[in-house]
Amino acid sequence: MGAKFEELKPHFERMMALKTAMILFEWDDATLAPKEAGKLTEKVIGTLSGEYFCAVNNDKVRELAHACEKEEGLSEAEAAQVRELLEEIAKLDAIPQEEYQAFARLTAGAVRTWTKAKEENDFDAFAPTLEKVIDYQKKFAGYRAKEGQKKYDVMLNDFEPGFSMELLDTFFSVIKKEIVPLLKAVQASHVEIDDSFLTGDFTDEQQEKIGRFVAEYVGFDFAKGVMAVSAHPFTTNLHNRDVRITTHYGKNLDSSLFSIIHETGHALYELGVRDDLTQTLVGEGASMGMHESQSRFFENILGRNKSFWVPIYSKLQEAFPENLGKVSLDAFVRAVNKATPGFIRTEADELTYSLHVLIRYELEKELIEGDLQVKDLPRIWADKYEEYLGVRPENVREGVLQDIHWSQGSFGYFPSYALGSAFGAQMYAHMKKEMDVDKLLEEGKLSVIREYLREHIHQYGKLKKSREILKEMTGEDFNANYYVEYLKEKYGELYAL
Amino acid sequence: MGAKFEELKPHFERMMALKTAMILFEWDDATLAPKEAGKLTEKVIGTLSGEYFCAVNNDKVRELAHACEKEEGLSEAEAAQVRELLEEIAKLDAIPQEEYQAFARLTAGAVRTWTKAKEENDFDAFAPTLEKVIDYQKKFAGYRAKEGQKKYDVMLNDFEPGFSMELLDTFFSVIKKEIVPLLKAVQASHVEIDDSFLTGDFTDEQQEKIGRFVAEYVGFDFAKGVMAVSAHPFTTNLHNRDVRITTHYGKNLDSSLFSIIHETGHALYELGVRDDLTQTLVGEGASMGMHESQSRFFENILGRNKSFWVPIYSKLQEAFPENLGKVSLDAFVRAVNKATPGFIRTEADELTYSLHVLIRYELEKELIEGDLQVKDLPRIWADKYEEYLGVRPENVREGVLQDIHWSQGSFGYFPSYALGSAFGAQMYAHMKKEMDVDKLLEEGKLSVIREYLREHIHQYGKLKKSREILKEMTGEDFNANYYVEYLKEKYGELYAL
Numbered sequence: 001m002g003a004k005f006e007e008l009k010p011h012f013e014r015m016m017a018l019k020t021a022m023i024l025f026e027w028d029d030a031t032l033a034p035k036e037a038g039k040l041t042e043k044v045i046g047t048l049s050g051e052y053f054c055a056v057n058n059d060k061v062r063e064l065a066h067a068c069e070k071e072e073g074l075s076e077a078e079a080a081q082v083r084e085l086l087e088e089i090a091k092l093d094a095i096p097q098e099e100y101q102a103f104a105r106l107t108a109g110a111v112r113t114w115t116k117a118k119e120e121n122d123f124d125a126f127a128p129t130l131e132k133v134i135d136y137q138k139k140f141a142g143y144r145a146k147e148g149q150k151k152y153d154v155m156l157n158d159f160e161p162g163f164s165m166e167l168l169d170t171f172f173s174v175i176k177k178e179i180v181p182l183l184k185a186v187q188a189s190h191v192e193i194d195d196s197f198l199t200g201d202f203t204d205e206q207q208e209k210i211g212r213f214v215a216e217y218v219g220f221d222f223a224k225g226v227m228a229v230s231a232h233p234f235t236t237n238l239h240n241r242d243v244r245i246t247t248h249y250g251k252n253l254d255s256s257l258f259s260i261i262h263e264t265g266h267a268l269y270e271l272g273v274r275d276d277l278t279q280t281l282v283g284e285g286a287s288m289g290m291h292e293s294q295s296r297f298f299e300n301i302l303g304r305n306k307s308f309w310v311p312i313y314s315k316l317q318e319a320f321p322e323n324l325g326k327v328s329l330d331a332f333v334r335a336v337n338k339a340t341p342g343f344i345r346t347e348a349d350e351l352t353y354s355l356h357v358l359i360r361y362e363l364e365k366e367l368i369e370g371d372l373q374v375k376d377l378p379r380i381w382a383d384k385y386e387e388y389l390g391v392r393p394e395n396v397r398e399g400v401l402q403d404i405h406w407s408q409g410s411f412g413y414f415p416s417y418a419l420g421s422a423f424g425a426q427m428y429a430h431m432k433k434e435m436d437v438d439k440l441l442e443e444g445k446l447s448v449i450r451e452y453l454r455e456h457i458h459q460y461g462k463l464k465k466s467r468e469i470l471k472e473m474t475g476e477d478f479n480a481n482y483y484v485e486y487l488k489e490k491y492g493e494l495y496a497l
Numbered sequence: 498m499g500a501k502f503e504e505l506k507p508h509f510e511r512m513m514a515l516k517t518a519m520i521l522f523e524w525d526d527a528t529l530a531p532k533e534a535g536k537l538t539e540k541v542i543g544t545l546s547g548e549y550f551c552a553v554n555n556d557k558v559r560e561l562a563h564a565c566e567k568e569e570g571l572s573e574a575e576a577a578q579v580r581e582l583l584e585e586i587a588k589l590d591a592i593p594q595e596e597y598q599a600f601a602r603l604t605a606g607a608v609r610t611w612t613k614a615k616e617e618n619d620f621d622a623f624a625p626t627l628e629k630v631i632d633y634q635k636k637f638a639g640y641r642a643k644e645g646q647k648k649y650d651v652m653l654n655d656f657e658p659g660f661s662m663e664l665l666d667t668f669f670s671v672i673k674k675e676i677v678p679l680l681k682a683v684q685a686s687h688v689e690i691d692d693s694f695l696t697g698d699f700t701d702e703q704q705e706k707i708g709r710f711v712a713e714y715v716g717f718d719f720a721k722g723v724m725a726v727s728a729h730p731f732t733t734n735l736h737n738r739d740v741r742i743t744t745h746y747g748k749n750l751d752s753s754l755f756s757i758i759h760e761t762g763h764a765l766y767e768l769g770v771r772d773d774l775t776q777t778l779v780g781e782g783a784s785m786g787m788h789e790s791q792s793r794f795f796e797n798i799l800g801r802n803k804s805f806w807v808p809i810y811s812k813l814q815e816a817f818p819e820n821l822g823k824v825s826l827d828a829f830v831r832a833v834n835k836a837t838p839g840f841i842r843t844e845a846d847e848l849t850y851s852l853h854v855l856i857r858y859e860l861e862k863e864l865i866e867g868d869l870q871v872k873d874l875p876r877i878w879a880d881k882y883e884e885y886l887g888v889r890p891e892n893v894r895e896g897v898l899q900d901i902h903w904s905q906g907s908f909g910y911f912p913s914y915a916l917g918s919a920f921g922a923q924m925y926a927h928m929k930k931e932m933d934v935d936k937l938l939e940e941g942k943l944s945v946i947r948e949y950l951r952e953h954i955h956q957y958g959k960l961k962k963s964r965e966i967l968k969e970m971t972g973e974d975f976n977a978n979y980y981v982e983y984l985k986e987k988y989g990e991l992y993a994l
Contacts, residue, residue: 017544021518028521035720037739040776044735047514051548223532238541242534279537 002071005078008064011055012081016279018052020238027236027244029111031228042108049104050097056085057092065089077276080463084281094143103136107409114407115231123378123396126407131374133409134367141368152368155412159288160419162467165365168415171480172361175354175418178484180388182491183351186339187390189495195254195335197323204229204249210319211247211260217312218264218298219450220245224271232346232404233259235266235295240278243270253320254336255347258299265298266291268450272458282462288413290466292420293427294453300350300421301428301486302449306333307441337494341389343398351491352389354421354483359384360403360414368411422483423470429482430474499568502575505561508552509578513776515549517735524733524741526608528725539605546601547594553582554589562586574773577960581778591640600633604906611904612728620875620893623904628871630906631864638865649865652909656785657916659964662862665912668977669858672851672915675981677885679988680848683836684887686992692751692832694820701726701746707816708744708757714809715761715795716947717742721768729843729901730756732763732792737775740767750817751833752844755796762795763788765947769955779959785910787963789917790924791950797847797918798925798983799946803830804938834991838886840895848988849886851918851980856881857900857911865908919980920967926979927971 025045033041055061068074068082092100110129117126141151153164163171208227215227230246237243245263247256269285277283285291302308309316309329316332317324324332339349345356363380366372372380381400386392393399405413431437431452440448456473464472471477491497522542530538552558565571565579589597607626614623638648650661660668705724712724727743734740742760744753766782774780782788799805806813806826813829814821821829836846842853860877863869869877878897883889890896902910928934928949937945953970961969968974988994 013540013544014548017541017548020538020541021522021545024521024525025518028525032723032725034722034739037721037735040736040738041517043510043776044514044517047510048518051511051514224534225531226529228529238534239537241537242531279540 002068002073002078004064004067004071005074005082008061008068008082008085011061011064012085012280014055015052015281018048018055020279022048022052023236023238029108030230030232030234031246038109038112042105045108046101046105050101053092053097053100056088057097061085062089076463077274077280077282080282081280084462088281091144095140099136099139103140103409106132106136107407110407110409111404114401114404118397118401121395121397121401123401126401127374127377130406133406134374134411137409137411138368150369152365152412155364155368156415157412159410159413159416161287161465163289163415163419165369168361171419171422172358172415174480174484175358176388179351179354179487182488183339183341183355183389185497186351186491186495187341189497191495193334193338193494194331195338197327198252198254198335200251200253200320200323202249202251202253202320206319207249207253207256210316211256213315214257214312215245215260215264217444217446218261218303219268219446220264221271225267227260233263235263235270237267237270237284239283240271240273240275243267252347253323258303258336259346261303262295262299265295268298268453269294269458272450272454273461274459277461277463280461284461286457286460286462286464286469287466288416289419289423290457290469292417293423293466294420294457296421297424297427297453301424302437302441302446304333304337304350305438305441306330307438309333310442311444334494337490339491339495341391343385343391343393344402346402350421351487354418355388357414357418359388361418364411364414422480423466423478425483425486426470426474426476426479428486430476499565499570499575501561501564501568502571502579505558505565505579505582508558508561509582509777511552512549512778515545515552517776519545519549520733520735526605527727527729527731528743535606535609539602542605543598543602547598550589550594550597553585554594558582559586573960574771574777574779577779578777581959585778588641592637596633596636600637600906603629603633604904607904607906608901611898611901615894615898618892618894618898620898623898624871624874627903630903631871631908634906634908635865647866649862649909652861652865653912654909656907656910656913658784658962660786660912660916662866665858668916668919669855669912671977671981672855673885676848676851676984679985680836680838680852680886682994683848683988683992684838686994688992690831690835690991691828692835694824695751695832696748697750697817697820698748699746699750699817703816704746704750704753707813708753710812711754711809712742712757712761714941714943715758715800716765716943717761718768722764724757730760732760732767734764734767734781736780737768737770737772740764749844750820755800755833756843758800759792759796762792765795765950766791766955769947769951770958771956774958774960777958781958783954783957783959783961783966784963785913786916786920787954787966789914790920790963791917791954793918794921794924794950798921799934799938799943801830801834801847802935802938803827804935806830807939808941831991834987836988836992838888840882840888840890841899843899847918848984851915852885854911854915856885858915861908861911919977920963920975922980922983923967923971923973923976925983927973 022045025041029041065082065085069086074082110133113129114126117123137155138151141154145151145154150165156164156168212227216222224241224243226244228244228246229248231248233247235243235245245260245267247259247263249256269291273283306329309332313329313332337349339351341352342348345353348356359381362384363372363377377400378396382392435448435452437449440446457469460469467478519542522538526538562579562582566583571579607630610626611623614620634652635648638651642648642651647662653661653665709724713719721738721740723741725741725743726745728745730742730744732740732742742757742764744756744760746753766788770780803826806829810826810829834846836848838849839845842850845853856878859881860869860874874897875893879889932945932949934946937943954966957966964975
């Protein structure tokens with residue numbers, strides 16, 4: 001370790017402590033905090049966020065970071081922390097502190113405004129806040145843009161470095177060209193899949209019990225993690241010994257079940273980060289897309305595979321005897337793979353999911369780079385759903401207000417969801433050459449799969465970019481065809497196309 | 498507001514944000530965090546605590562605080578914040594930062610060490626840690642002592658300013674002289690009280706449901722608060738819109754029920770703090786003793802009063818029909834007031850409670866000012882229990898390891914528990930002259946009582962010291978006789994003495 005890096009260490013510790021505190025407040029706010037806590041807690045978070053800003057963005061840290069850039073003898077992990085810090089400094093340097101803090105306060109409140117507006121199905125109640133959020137984000141992207149760089153590319157780069165509009169336009173045009181017709185063929189198919197048995201009046205306790213079992217079966221370690229309930233399922237991590245997932249319980253048993261498998265995929269990523277990286281600036285997943293590749297790999301590619309359920313389907317039947325007692329494994333697996341165009345992204349099946357993201361990509365691009373006005377969102381949203389999915393939402397709760405992300409200021413985030421599925425499909429194609437995935441699943445040997453992913457992906461945290469990880473693992477640059485082929489094969493078979 | 502005070506405001510905000518973050522981590526650690534999170538989270542807390550230290554203890558803040566001392570036109574609340582800050586500075590100034598941080602890390606770990614040692618009934622596993630905690634606290638008290646001031650008086654002053662060993666020696670000698678013989682008379686009484694129906698195999702869900710009902714009945718506002726489960730019940734507050742209580746569930750229905758009423762008493766205090774004081778250095782209860790006066794007032798003086806249960810006893814019977822269905826209200830009230838000398842302070846009845854505290858006071862005094870060695874604690878502890886309560890603990894889990902407080906570094910804290918009961922009794926004697934407390938209880942008008950306490954106590958936060966509040970409210974300085982008379986009257990009647 002170099003002398004300058006040694007001097008940076010207490011600064012890194014400050015940053016991580018403040019960041020971890022903010023993460024805990026976010027978790028608490030989403031899972032537990034009382035309704036009226038909002039305003040005062042927002043102020044606390046705003047102040048902590050200002051402190052974080054000062055911890056990164058000060059002359060001493062800037063000087064040390066630049067000195068470290070030239071320092072010899074840094075380990076790979078140390079060099080990566082310095083690189084990440086310099087990126088963070090550049091990002092913060094561009095934004096005046098008051099605006100940064102005001103934005104942090106705004107988004108803390110915006111989440112509550114969105115929650116209420118969604119409950120009350122009232123877009124107008126959220127629109128002025130959303131406009132403010134977008135204005136801030138456009139302004140920030142403008143501050144941060146390199147010469148000639150588009151604002152939306154700045155945003156995209158935050159979640160998926162290396163994937164700009166140019167590449168994404170191509171990616172989504174393939175999706176549009178291939179998946180929209182595939183969905184139409186599926187809908188025209190004579191095959192009828194019964195999934196009525198997935199719906200019922202299940203108690204939260206029933207669902208939680210089997211949910212915990214499945215999380216643990218997939219590999220979630222409750223000695224290092226917590227599972228709770230929130231409006232929208234998510235995963236958060238304080239460090240690699242404290243990773244937390246949430247779910248929500250409703251009338252569809254598959255909804256909470258697969259959300260838990262999904263979040264467990266995220267959690268395994270964070271739990272698998274190396275000890276020397278956790279609680280550093282590079283101690284989390286490489287990118288949103290790489291994260292989604294893991295959650296979607298577990299949820300869809302493994303979790304909706306018949307082989308996955310072979311060892312544990314009887315457990316599920318025992319948990320829900322009235323609904324599943326007489327349902328065969330085959331019928332269950334067909335049901336959880338049924339493609340039904342719907343309004344809600346988080347409830348979407350594997351086939352239609354990418355179309356939900358396609359719509360958000362097109363809208364975000366127009367909001368940031370084009371002329372789309374916030375007030376027109378509900379109508380345009382509905383038009384696109386009608387065009388791509390064949391369904392038109394009747395209300396904003398099931399339309400443009402369904403997602404929390406815009407209220408948090410996350411623009412450029414949604415595309416990573418679809419990229420994650422595509423990464424996962426590419427990994428799966430490669431893994432099948434290396435091991436008999438189905439056999440491992442049938443024998444309940446998920447640890448072999450987990451270890452493989454840990455070795456090739458999880459352990460590195462942010463040491464590598466997502467494209468690099470993908471290339472080193474599969475021997476090939478990102479290639480969307482694997483995803484399209486995977487879907488065509490799976491749904492072709494399921495719907496006898 | 499003065500110009501210098503205006504300059505201090507962002508510094509106050511930093512302090513409060515860091516303090517609030519540490520409070521949230523403590524809450525999370527006690528109620529939710531996974532087992533293995535400990536070490537890494539400790540480090541985060543240690544860093545935040547160091548940041549808090551820096552936020553208070555720096556040249557700029559010191560200069561501003563002293564300037565504000567002389568500034569004119571400060572409101573009462575502002576002047577109190579400055580006074581509190583100067584006290585805090587004096588306290589921190591005396592302690593080297595490295596030692597302060599090391600101590601914060603030590604106690605974070607010590608709580609876990611204590612938890613494990615208690616589970617395993619192994620005092621030796623905790624003793625070295627306890628020795629370290631005591632050494633730190635003695636060293637810190639030495640740094641902070643004014644000329645001629647005893648170390649234990651420094652510690653006592655942190656929890657109950659104005660109550661030194663001199664006053665407490667007198668207070669506890671009255672307790673020893675009056676309550677030890679009163680307990681012996683109770684034990685010699687021919688009156689037998691049946692409380693067998695309070696024990697049973699209750700589910701957590703049953704207990705939680707009625708617990709939430711009772712908390713709300715007493716006045717806990719779930720829009721501004723949270724109730725959870727922890728090993729040892731406690732109350733914590735982020736601010737007056739987010740106050741949290743915990744309980745634990747076991748085989749005695751009265752244990753969790755009255756712990757909830759107790760913690761609700763604490764919570765009402767914090768919820769009642771004025772809006773202009775919350776999230777400031779004077780935005781919490783005046784002292785530990787004043788806090789305990791509120792929790793004990795609700796738990797014992799109101800909660801174990803027959804009148805309290807008149808409107809809601811039928812609810813309790815419905816919740817536990819097998820146990821309470823055929824038990825009269827009179828029999829229930831007698832049962833929850835039964836005096837039974839036992840090992841566990843937190844499960845102690847109102848009569849024996851102060852004897853548990855007496856023992857801790859005598860031991861702490863000897864540990865800090867005398868020659869008592871940590872290794873001898875289990876034996877001396879048992880000897881004193883035998884002498885004052887007539888019972889000798891057979892193991893350390895039910896003996897010296899029962900309380901969390903020493904592991905947190907809280908010495909000088911226990912006496913406030915007994916003082917709180919005494920404050921409460923003095924308040925009660927006064928309130929009975931002002932209003933018909935029993936009638937209000939019978940009519941379920943707890944809001945009148947709450948409002949009275951809010952007006953005379955809660956709203957002020959730390960604007961006034963406990964002795965001052967007590968004097969202004971009751972027209973009299975602290976007088977322990979009210980407490981002794983209250984107990985004599987109550988238990989004399991109950992046991993026909």
